[in-house]
Amino acid sequence: MEGKDGAGQRAEVVWTRVYSKSRTPSATDGWYIVYLFSGDGERVYPSLMQGTTEWIACELKPREPAALKKRIEWGSPAHRAIRRRALRLADRDPSQRAHEAWQGL
Template sequence: MAGALEVARDALGIEGPDGTGLKTEVPWVRVYDPAMSPSATTGWYAVYLFSGTGDRVYLFLNQGTTADRR
């Protein structure tokens, strides 16, 4: 994927549920820059969200946060 996006391999992280803990009905995959978004609660990143039946996929731009800074 890094090659297709024309970015360095270490500038791209990909993660999703690992199958442990609580199971989710809706699978997802987060695509991020580790320097800009080291965790799902920090920074901006793209998320592929798959339908529970597997016949659809959606692309979202997410902002990770744990605090309201109004």
């Protein structure tokens, strides 16, 4: 788990990233779950995110649009599966939801 308020650029939205060190060693690489917190700290928004920049020659540079499109096409089925499971669990106790949401993925 990792929390930040912007890498190199301060952001009003604080976030926490839940990830696998072996599959997603940094926020610029791979897919991961992110909890985005509202500026006032009253709300949290779970999101499926991917690295959209690359570290090249000591600078963060945007990935090519075609490469991002290919990654989005690859990740869309997983995102839909996670969303369906979250909707099925929406009426359960929050602690039970969090535990059950990740079983079997």
